[in-house]
Each structure stands twice: as C-alpha cells, then as structure tokens.
Amino acid sequence: MEGYSNTQVHSLIDNLSKHYLPYGFEFYPFLTSWYNSKVTSVFELPYNPDTLAILAVSTPCMFENTFLPFLKNKPDPSNTRDPLDQAIINKLQDINTILPDELKNIIILYDFELQPNRAPKILMQTAGHISGAAYYYQRSDVPADTWSEGDNIYGVSMHPKYGGWFAFRAVIIIEHAIAPDLLPREPVDCVKASDRRIELLNRFNKNWKDWTYRDMVDSIERYSEDQKLYFGTLPSERGEVIKKILVSRNERASS
Ligand code: B12
Incomplete structure (x- = not known):
C-alpha cells in the first residue's frame, strides 16, 4: 500500500487530464468511504475506506476524438459489446501506462457493468456528486409534495461546464493508493431554485428525448x-x- 497526499493525488489527476483532455475525458478523485457513506449496502465498494478512486467523465468531443477514430480502425467484429463501450474500454485501459509502477494494480468499473444480482456495479451519479464533478439532483432535493407518492422520478446530474452534455463512463479504483488526507470537493450547485430543479427533473424523466434537460445549465460545448x-x-x-x-x-x- 502506498500513502498518497492530497498534493500527490492532484498531480496524478493533472497527468491523467493532460493526456486525456484532447480525447474528451475529465477525472475527479474521491475515497471509497465517501461513496460508501451515501449508498445502501448492495452498492458498497469492498475496499479499504481510504482507497483512492477516480471518476472518469466524457465531454462532448469524446464522440469525435475517441469514438469515430476507434471505428475507423475497425473494431474486432467478433466482439459483440456495444461499439461505444468498446471504444471507452479501449481508451481508458491505457491509464495503466500513465500510472507510476507502484499503482498499476487498478480495477475499472464501467457505467454499464452489473453485479451477479443485476444491480449496477457502481452508481455513477452518486460518484459524480461526492467527487465534486456534477451535482446530483434527486427527488429529495425538492419539496416532498411535488409529485404523487407512486411516481417514479429518477435523479439527474448537472455539470457546471457542460450542463447535461456529458456522460459518466467509469470509476477507476487504485487498489494500492491510500489517500486519507484527500480533501473533498463540493459539487457546484448550478440549479439552485426549487422550481428550476422541478423543471429539470420533469424534463429528464418525461421529455429526455428532446435533449432540453441538458440545456438547463449553460454549456461551453454541446453534442x-x-x-x-x-x-x-x-x-x-x-x-x-x-x-x-x-x-x-x-x-x-x-x-
Ligand atoms: C438503470 C439505469 C437506467 C434505467 C433506470 C433509471 C434509474 N435511475 O434507476 C432507465 C432505463 C429507465 C434509464 C433511463 C435513462 N438513463 Co439511465 N442509467 C441507469 C444506470 C445504468 C443505473 C442507475 C441505477 O440503477 N440506479 C439505482 C438507484 C437505486 O440509484 P439512485 O436512485 O441514485 O439511489 C442512490 C442514491 O440516492 C444514493 N444516495 C442516497 N442518499 C444520497 C445523498 C446524496 C447527497 C447522494 C449524492 C447520493 C445519495 O443511494 C442510493 C442507492 O443506495 C446509470 C449508470 C450507472 N451505472 O449509474 C444510467 C444513468 C443514470 N442514465 C443516464 C441517462 C442519460 C439516461 C437516459 C436519458 C437515457 C440515455 N442514456 O440517454 C434515460 C433518462 C431517464 C428516463 N426518463 O427514462 C445517465 C444520467 C446522466 C446524468 N446527467 O445524470 C447515467 C448516469 C448513465 C451515464 N453513463 O451517464 N437509466
């Protein structure tokens, strides 16, 4: 196990970001204990509580700068996995080549992966919130009587720079990095007013196909x-x- 200071973690993130930004990826560090303190036991990550984890988010240019070039190089036709998922796996696997030798033991949990009981391996929106990447707006963030009790209202995350024009891709667990001094970063609350939050949740749940929920926060780039x-x-x-x-x-x- 390697002890990692707050500064060391941020210099690791800077290295990853420098390499990956042109391909359309951003990275946000957190500790597994921060995530585990929010989720129910079925979703808990079974690592030392101070284990360093890194959330990878894709920005709008990932499509042009990672996905289309991957397709031009003709993916393996025998691979039945979704081509976009293949492109993301292909790109994020390179992380091992950037990490220092003592940290190369990593586990990557992708957004589409399921546990044997069919529950997602990782809840990306919760990881996004506790790592400071994107505020996760849930039903509990608006007045309780907004919808009828039986209505199923899914939560939605908003990024301060990209609004809804991004996706969560993976969480990288760096099993040998312990970082008890890492300082948490609060997510930016970019939809403060209750009526705006209700509008956001309504659009995400009822009209997500018209793309408009993604514009409820100004974005520097769109799909x-x-x-x-x-x-x-x-x-x-x-x-x-x-x-x-x-x-x-x-x-x-x-x-
Ligand atoms: C299953 C799934 C669906 C299902 C069910 C949705 C759901 N939320 O359950 C269906 C098929 C309906 C769906 C649809 C869509 N989805 Co979907 N989906 C997922 C997936 C794979 C898992 C979500 C899940 O099962 N959650 C389980 C529930 C129990 O989690 P939860 O409600 O968040 O509860 C936890 C939190 O509340 C936490 N918690 C408790 N207290 C607190 C307090 C705080 C402060 C915090 C932070 C957390 C926290 O604990 C709870 C668990 O114990 C995620 C990817 C992933 N791996 O996370 C994408 C994901 C949620 N989907 C996404 C999207 C974009 C969509 C669609 C728009 C389609 C699309 N892909 O374009 C639609 C929109 C919804 C709709 N109107 O239908 C995005 C959302 C991005 C964002 N900006 O938020 C995700 C994150 C995928 C991604 N890779 O980015 N989806």
Whole structure:
C-alpha cells in the first residue's frame, strides 16, 4: 500500500487530464468511504475506506476524438459489446501506462457493468456528486409534495461546464493508493431554485428525448448533430448511422 497526499493525488489527476483532455475525458478523485457513506449496502465498494478512486467523465468531443477514430480502425467484429463501450474500454485501459509502477494494480468499473444480482456495479451519479464533478439532483432535493407518492422520478446530474452534455463512463479504483488526507470537493450547485430543479427533473424523466434537460445549465460545448443522431437512434440501427457519418466526414475531408 502506498500513502498518497492530497498534493500527490492532484498531480496524478493533472497527468491523467493532460493526456486525456484532447480525447474528451475529465477525472475527479474521491475515497471509497465517501461513496460508501451515501449508498445502501448492495452498492458498497469492498475496499479499504481510504482507497483512492477516480471518476472518469466524457465531454462532448469524446464522440469525435475517441469514438469515430476507434471505428475507423475497425473494431474486432467478433466482439459483440456495444461499439461505444468498446471504444471507452479501449481508451481508458491505457491509464495503466500513465500510472507510476507502484499503482498499476487498478480495477475499472464501467457505467454499464452489473453485479451477479443485476444491480449496477457502481452508481455513477452518486460518484459524480461526492467527487465534486456534477451535482446530483434527486427527488429529495425538492419539496416532498411535488409529485404523487407512486411516481417514479429518477435523479439527474448537472455539470457546471457542460450542463447535461456529458456522460459518466467509469470509476477507476487504485487498489494500492491510500489517500486519507484527500480533501473533498463540493459539487457546484448550478440549479439552485426549487422550481428550476422541478423543471429539470420533469424534463429528464418525461421529455429526455428532446435533449432540453441538458440545456438547463449553460454549456461551453454541446453534442454535435452527428452525435445527437447517433444517440437518438436505436442501438440496433446505429451501424447504418455510423456508416453515413464516416462517409460524409470522409467526403468533407477530401473536398
Ligand atoms: C438503470 C439505469 C437506467 C434505467 C433506470 C433509471 C434509474 N435511475 O434507476 C432507465 C432505463 C429507465 C434509464 C433511463 C435513462 N438513463 Co439511465 N442509467 C441507469 C444506470 C445504468 C443505473 C442507475 C441505477 O440503477 N440506479 C439505482 C438507484 C437505486 O440509484 P439512485 O436512485 O441514485 O439511489 C442512490 C442514491 O440516492 C444514493 N444516495 C442516497 N442518499 C444520497 C445523498 C446524496 C447527497 C447522494 C449524492 C447520493 C445519495 O443511494 C442510493 C442507492 O443506495 C446509470 C449508470 C450507472 N451505472 O449509474 C444510467 C444513468 C443514470 N442514465 C443516464 C441517462 C442519460 C439516461 C437516459 C436519458 C437515457 C440515455 N442514456 O440517454 C434515460 C433518462 C431517464 C428516463 N426518463 O427514462 C445517465 C444520467 C446522466 C446524468 N446527467 O445524470 C447515467 C448516469 C448513465 C451515464 N453513463 O451517464 N437509466
């Protein structure tokens, strides 16, 4: 086990960010105890409470700078995993090459992974909140009588720079890094007023397909039209969309 100071953790994050920012990824450190103190036991992470974990978030340009180049290099056709998930795995696996030797023992938990009991391995929105990446707005953050008791209202996270135009991708557990002195960072509360929070939760739950919940916080960058077309298409039909996007980008590049 290596003891890591607050400064050492932040210099590790700076190194990761320098490498990955152009590919559309950001990183936020936290301790497993911070996460475990919020979730019920089925979601708890079974590590020393002071274990360093790092949340990876994708920004809008991940689609153009990681996903499309990955597709051009022709992914393994025998791999049945979703191509976007393959591209993310392919890119984040390189983290091992950036970490110092004594920290190379890492476990990556992806947003799409399930435990044997079918519960998600990691709750990304909770990780986003406790690491300071994006405030997680839940039903409990607005007056209790806003919806009827039986209504299922899912929570939504908002990023201070990208609004809703981002995704949570993975949590990297650095099993050999213990960082008891890491200082927590509060997430930015970018939807303060109760009526705005209610509007945000309504849009996310009832109208998420119109994309508007993502604009309830100003964003410095949004998904491109190609990216919106891709995510707005059923997974079974995305292969055709990708062919069209790659062809039209090739034509634009050669004209
Ligand atoms: C299953 C799932 C769904 C399911 C169910 C949704 C749900 N929230 O349960 C369905 C299919 C409906 C769904 C739909 C969508 N989803 Co979805 N989904 C997930 C997934 C895989 C797991 C969520 C889950 O099961 N949560 C379990 C419940 C119990 O967790 P919870 O409600 O947060 O409860 C915990 C917290 O309250 C915590 N807690 C308790 N007290 C406190 C206090 C504080 C302060 C904190 C921080 C936490 C905390 O403890 C509880 C657990 O014990 C996540 C990815 C992931 N691995 O996290 C994406 C995810 C939530 N989905 C996402 C999105 C974008 C969508 C869609 C818009 C479709 C899409 N992909 O574009 C729609 C929108 C919702 C809708 N209107 O249908 C994003 C949300 C991003 C964001 N900005 O918040 C996520 C994070 C995926 C990602 N990779 O970014 N989804």
